Amino acid sequence: MEKDAEGFYTTKTDDATAKPEVTESEAKKPEVTEATRSETSDLISSTFEVTVTLADQQADPNSPLYSAKSFEQLGLHPDLLKGLYALGFSKPSKIQERALPLLLSNPPQNMIGQSQSGTGKTAAFVLTMLTRVDFSLNKTQAICLAPSRELARQIMSVVVAMGKFTPVQTEYAIKDNLPRDVTRITAHIVVGTPGTMTDLLKRRVIDSSGIKVFVLDEADNMLDQDGLGDQTLRVKNLLPRTQPPQIILFSATFPDHVRTFANKFAPNANKIELQKEELSVEGIRQFYMDCRNEEHKYDILVSLYQLLTIGQSIIFCQHRHTADRISQRMTVEGHKVASLHGAKDASERDAIIDSFREGREKVLITTNVIARGIDILQVNMVVNYDLPLMNERGHTHSNDARPDIETYIHRIGRTGRFGRKGISVNFVHDKRTWLQMEEIEKTLGKRIIRIETDDLDDMEEKMKKALK
Ligand SMILES: Nc1ncnc2c1ncn2[C@@H]1O[C@H](COP(=O)(O)OP(=O)(O)OP(=O)(O)O)[C@@H](O)[C@H]1O
Numbered sequence: 251m252e253k254d255a256e257g258f259y260t261t262k263t264d265d266a267t268a269k270p271e272v273t274e275s276e277a278k279k280p281e282v283t284e285a286t287r288s289e290t291s292d293l294i295s296s297t298f299e300v301t302v303t304l305a306d307q308q309a310d311p312n313s314p315l316y317s318a319k320s321f322e323q324l325g326l327h328p329d330l331l332k333g334l335y336a337l338g339f340s341k342p343s344k345i346q347e348r349a350l351p352l353l354l355s356n357p358p359q360n361m362i363g364q365s366q367s368g369t370g371k372t373a374a375f376v377l378t379m380l381t382r383v384d385f386s387l388n389k390t391q392a393i394c395l396a397p398s399r400e401l402a403r404q405i406m407s408v409v410v411a412m413g414k415f416t417p418v419q420t421e422y423a424i425k426d427n428l429p430r431d432v433t434r435i436t437a438h439i440v441v442g443t444p445g446t447m448t449d450l451l452k453r454r455v456i457d458s459s460g461i462k463v464f465v466l467d468e469a470d471n472m473l474d475q476d477g478l479g480d481q482t483l484r485v486k487n488l489l490p491r492t493q494p495p496q497i498i499l500f501s502a503t504f505p506d507h508v509r510t511f512a513n514k515f516a517p518n519a520n521k522i523e524l525q526k527e528e529l530s531v532e533g534i535r536q537f538y539m540d541c542r543n544e545e546h547k548y549d550i551l552v553s554l555y556q557l558l559t560i561g562q563s564i565i566f567c568q569h570r571h572t573a574d575r576i577s578q579r580m581t582v583e584g585h586k587v588a589s590l591h592g593a594k595d596a597s598e599r600d601a602i603i604d605s606f607r608e609g610r611e612k613v614l615i616t617t618n619v620i621a622r623g624i625d626i627l628q629v630n631m632v633v634n635y636d637l638p639l640m641n642e643r644g645h646t647h648s649n650d651a652r653p654d655i656e657t658y659i660h661r662i663g664r665t666g667r668f669g670r671k672g673i674s675v676n677f678v679h680d681k682r683t684w685l686q687m688e689e690i691e692k693t694l695g696k697r698i699i700r701i702e703t704d705d706l707d708d709m710e711e712k713m714k715k716a717l718k
Pocket residue numbers: 338339340341342343346365366367368369370371372373501502622623624625627663667668
């Protein structure tokens with residue numbers, strides 16, 4: 251395995267190199283003048299500005315957003331270049347630059363790709379699906395699985411946007427989205443969650459014979475035996491064996507116990523790996539507040555409300571009922587918050603996340619259901635009301651009260667997207683939670699800074715500095 255100058259470990263299974271077809275594209279490249287974006291708060295302090303300097307980030311060779319190449323050099327079809335430029339993407343990020351040549355080379359090769367949260371993994375696999383599909387065939391040719399309906403819907407929006415100048419047809423494999431008696435899906439690309447995808451493949455609603463690409467986003471979660479591993483394996487077993495599809499696994503985290511399974515699941519894969527100390531994004535400042543007890547946690551959250559609404563915030567709780575209870579209490583006390591978790595029905599979940607995405611609510615109280623993948627650029631604060639624990643993973647109900655480091659990385663990664671700044675705040679309230687946080691701090695090798703619970707000015711000051 252080789253480590254390159256920019257800190258990625260890349261393992262190629264053979265000399266699969268890019269064949270950059272530099273096509274004369276009529277695609278218009280956006281001028282790189284949009285370098286600076288400002289998001290200004292309307293509450294607490296009108297002088298509080300969050301400045302994002304995308305172009306500068308790309309100029310820093312150590313940034314995961316840095317790339318020496320252009321999208322044209324990656325050999326993408328002109329129609330896809332048009333889609334990218336319409337989205338305002340001017341240059342690939344580091345993971346896109348690294349992964350796309352390997353993903354698009356022929357014969358197709360499997361990929362296990364790792365890159366920090368918010369660095370553009372979605373575009374890498376979406377562009378691969380769109381490149382490999384033959385639009386003249388009315389057959390499903392690429393499927394993509396994600397751990398939540400919210401993420402599946404988000405991925406689909408990227409497929410549709412990047413495929414805007416192609417005739418791509420798409421369909422969802424998520425609960426309550428298709429009529430129960432549907433007999434045939436011929437969409438080129440199907441995006442969904444594993445349960446519904448299994449059902450559609452088993453009933454042969456989707457003809458698996460033409461599937462050339464099989465993507466797992468949040469792959470470590472999708473393959474984890476404590477998570478969705480069994481269901482994902484079921485999907486794979488329903489795919490053709492004689493001509494297996496190209497298998498593409500992406501995540502910001504690949505803990506060792508999953509990596510072994512990932513290697514079996516996607517044999518002979520090209521690999522792009524991060525080192526342990528690079529797992530979390532530099533732009534996210536981490537804080538903690540030492541609360542006296544559970545009730546004090548609630549009081550502190552309420553006292554933070556104005557700060558939470560400067561941009562948008564996501565509050566993570568351990569249990570659904572905690573999310574509901576907090577949001578009900580805060581609503582009764584006159585604060586505008588939304589709550590989202592897996593016990594709500596499908597249409598309600600869609601409405602809640604869409605409304606939050608549009609900025610109608612500034613504070614979303616939730617569980618691990620949206621800890622991964624959700625990309626809402628205005629989110630500049632994440633609160634771990636409860637720290638994530640191993641015993642909440644998937645369907646296991648063990649007594650394992652160790653912190654769930656991967657989920658922590660994904661949770662705080664809901665902020666600080668693509669070079670933006672963000673902050674995370676952990677609530678600790680006793681020795682046990684304090685030790686759990688200490689373990690997170692040690693494992694990630696990043697300092698978690700104390701903020702006094704009775705000094706909101708201190709909090710505001712630190713926030714301003716962190717988001718500058
Ligand atoms: N080349 C690019 N130029 C500009 N913006 C980009 C580029 N690539 C991705 N983005 C934007 O960066 C944001 C984060 O991308 P994405 O959601 O794919 O991250 P990710 O790596 O999948 O993160 P996570 O691990 O949290 O799922 C998105 O808003 C996306 O539109």
